[in-house]
Amino acid sequence: MTQPILSLRGITKHFGGVKALTDVSLDLEPGKVVALVGDNGAGKSTLVKVMSGVHRPDSGTYLFEGREVAASNPAEVADMGVQTVYQDLALCDNLDAVQNLFLGRELTGPWYTGYRVSRAAAEKRAKEVLKRLRLDSISLTRNVGAMSGGQRQNIAIARSILWEPKVVLLDEPTAALSHSAAEQVGDLVRELASHGLAVLVISHDIHHFVLDNTDRIEVLRLGRNAASFNSKDVTGEQVVNAMVGGNEAVNMAG
Amino acid sequence: MTDASIPPTPTATPTRSLTERLGNELSFVPVAVGLIALFLFFATQSDVFLTSRNLSNLLVQSTVTGIIALGLVFVLLTGEIDLSVAATSGVASVFMAKLVMDFGLPVPLAILAGVALGGLVGAASARWVTLIGVPSFVVTLGVGLVLNGIQLLLLPRTGRYNLMNSGVDQLAATHVTGPMAWGLVLCAIVLFALVMGSTWRSRQRAGLSASFNAGVLLPVVIVALFLVGVLVFLENQRGLPMPVILFLALLGVMSYIASETRFGTYLYAIGNNAEAARRAGIKVDRIKITAFAIAGCMAAFGGILSASRSLGVSVSSGGGVGGGALLLESIAAAVIGGVSLFGGRGMVVGALFGALIIATVSNGLNLMGVANEARLIVTGLLLVVAVSIDRGIERLARPG
Structure with missing residues (x-):
């Protein structure tokens, strides 16, 4: 078993009286895709926000490369090598792919050009990255x-790995996509893992997306770890069952 | 157009449709076509229209609106609006005149002080907008009225500073002729060719598709033809008027800033998706404040140029109370030129075409002997048509 690059141990986060997360643990290993599933309100998004530095946990440990880190703000976490792609993608529709990939981090020329944006250098770099990701x-x-929606999702993901992070967190990357577009995103997710990245994917699409494209499935229920499955030897029904708990799940999944 | 030198690298890149390009780097084409159509129309209606004396007038007429619109483009790109630009131009020109006439400040210093005041006003409005989160049109509407009041306070009891023989009048009255004028035009063409050429060369070095004909030769030839055309036409009048030179120079600088620098990219990014820009680490507030400051400087300079042309400043400088026709025409110039009021779309060069269209309509209808009210009606309709065409192109460029 490979050493996890990012580990959460006993994470608890309450918002007033709402117990969003209670004693949650999670490991992400290089080269592995982990799915984070759970019913609405199970704490998936809160957990991702803890991992990306948006929320500070009330208690628990955040280990990155074996060391405990504070992870108290998003920029710090991103610099450390943990990139998050949120559901809204944060793309500028009036700019092209190259401009979006480099937004806020443009390569620029010398002072006498007025720090002119080096378009050619950026385009070359973008081309290499997209090629490596088979995009x-x-x-x-x-x-x-x-x-298309799938292409936009893939550009947002490509942007997150442009500066070579070690961990990528994807919040609902297939939520608004057609089946074929979701397959494109699935291909990309596996491609990222094959380059040695640790990938976490939140998804509701268990039967099509999660089972086909992930190595392990972590189930959250009511803010707690409910189950952990190896994606190869589990059925969709078992996963859904663990998500909602009890036998009533079988009927719902059917 | 054939592809020079290297063949384009084979990729699965789909070719971009015409509508898509019209929505981006060719967004000025419809308005340029409209301008040519207007020229042809007025040429058939009046023998005087195409004379160099008249075209010289027309160009100079367009400069004040054009310069104010240039600055406004930056603000519009971020999705904000500045309704105080006309008032800023008025108060800055009166401030400048007061410094010259009452305090005996040298003219260049007074002009600098006026421009700085405009920048300060713009920055202050934007600081307020970003700090409190109030819509910019409300803040700048209020600021405009405040400036109108200050303008009245700054004026002497006569209500007017006469700038005849003050030195300020030289700004608009100067004409550049002969070798000097040709030198200027040559400089401009060479600079433009250098910018386009360096883009082409860096793409070629990076092994990217780069067409010399489409990327360098064609744009340079068009710009050279335009500038040489203007020069040849105005040379047998009195030469290149200083306001036209200044307008075109500012146009070049502002275009470069918008399309080639980080700041320019951020203007577009913020106008489309401010939240995405913020998350990409862009200091959205600072960019907006800078855009408003630039618009303020340009408005002030436009006002000073106007004062120099009309040989004085008065209550009606800056379009009078509320900004009047000057404010509306400046906004109209930018919008007719293809700059979206909703932010993120348009090019700086649109301000040139928009201002030229407004000046052409007014000039041409005057020559035809049409009354002023018709001029307003036609300009208003043109604005509506221009925005509608723009909307149509935007819809066509969407997927699906």
Whole structure:
């Protein structure tokens, strides 16, 4: 078993009287895709926000590369090598793929050009990255607003790995996508893992997306660890069962 | 157009449709076509229209609106609006005149002080907008009225500073002729060619698709033809008027800032998705304040140029109370030029075309002997048509 790169131990987070997370533990290993599933309100998003530094846990330990870290703000966590792609993607529709990939981190020329943006260098770099991720079909010069949902999702993911993080957290990457677009995202997720990244995916699409594209499934229920499955030897029904708890789940899944 | 030098690298990149390009780097084409159509129309209606004396007038007429619109484009790109630009231009020109006439400040210093005041006003409005989170149109509406009041306070009891022979009048009255004018035009063309050429060369070095004909030759030829055309036409009049030179120079600088710098990219990013820009680490407030400050500086400079042309400042400088026609025409110039009021879309060069269209309509209808009310009606309709065309292109460029 490979050493986890990111480990959470006994994470508890309450918002007033609401117990969002209670004693939750989670490991992410390099080269592995972990699915985080759970019913609405199970604490998935809160957990991702703890991991990305948006929320500070009330108690528990955040270990990165074996060391305990504070993870108290998002920029710090991103610099450490943990990138998060939120559901809204945060793309600018009036800019093209290259501009979106480098937004806020443009490569620039010398002072006498007025720190002119080095478009060619950025485009070259973007091309290499997209090629490595097998996303060559994405146009570099079209506005992302004119692209399909799957392509936009993939650009957002590509942007998160442009500066070579070690961990990528994906919040509902397939929620608004068609079946074929979700497959494109699935391909990309496995591609990321094959490059040695640790990937965490939140998804509701258990039967199509989670079982096909992940290595392990972590189930949260009512803010606690409910189950952990190896994706290869589990059925969708078993996962759904663990999500909602008890036998009534079988009927729902059927 | 054939592809020069290296063949484009084979990728699965789909070609971009015409509508998509019209929505982006070619967004000025419809308005340029409209301008040519207007020229042809007025040329058939009046023998005087295409004379160099008239075109010289027309160009100079467009500069004040054009310069104010140039600055406004930056603010509009971020999705905000500044309704105080006309009032800023008025108060800055009166401030400048007061410094010259009452305090005997040298003209260049007074002009600098006026421009700085405009920048300060813009920055202050934007600071307020970003700090409190009030819509910019309300804040700048209020600021505009405040400035109108200050303008009245700054004016002497006569209500007017006469700038005849004050030195300020030289700004608009100067004409550049002969080798000097040709030198200027040549400089401008060479600078433009350098910018386009360096883009092409860096793409070629990086092994990216780069077409010399489409990327360098064609734009440079168009710009050169335009500038040489203007020069040849105005040379047999009195040469290049200083306001036109200043307008075109500012246009070049502002275009470069918008399309080539980080700041320019951020203007577009913020106008489309401010939250995404913020999360990408862009200091949204600071960019907006800078955009408003630039708009304030440009408005002030436009006002000073206007004062220099009309040889004085008065109550009606800056379009009078509320900004009047000057405010509306400045906004209209930017919008007719293809700049979206909702932010994130448009090009700086649109301000040139928009201002030229407004000046052409007013000039042409005057020559036809049409009354002022018709001019307002036509300009208003043009605005509506321009925005509608823009909307149509935007819809067509969407997926699906």
